Amino acid sequence: METKGTICQSCGMPLQKDEDFGMNEDGSKNGEYCHFCFKDGEFTDPDITMEQKIEKIVKIAVSRTNMSEARAREMANNIIPELKRWRK
Numbered sequence: 001m002e003t004k005g006t007i008c009q010s011c012g013m014p015l016q017k018d019e020d021f022g023m024n025e026d027g028s029k030n031g032e033y034c035h036f037c038f039k040d041g042e043f044t045d046p047d048i049t050m051e052q053k054i055e056k057i058v059k060i061a062v063s064r065t066n067m068s069e070a071r072a073r074e075m076a077n078n079i080i081p082e083l084k085r086w087r088k
């Protein structure tokens with residue numbers, strides 16, 4: 001499976017190392033979602049809306065980087081709706 005350059009299809013986090021990936025119910029690596037979003041075959045936040053997810057990601061991005069909230073929100077609004085989990 002080619003996973004280089006993959007991002008989590010729920011939150012947009014880059015998936016590079018094995019430990020970045022989520023886990024399927026059978027313990028195998030899930031190639032599409034990160035370990036924050038996906039654990040033991042389920043989403044860790046199954047009831048969250050896309051808008052709530054964006055808010056969460058903006059807060060994380062602001063606290064971990066020097067990014068301004070406006071910039072983080074702009075990026076999240078560009079990336080998140082394109083991801084598999086949120087596409088309708």
Ligand SMILES: [Zn+2]
Pocket residue numbers: 008009010011012013033034035036037038
């Ligand atoms: Zn994720």
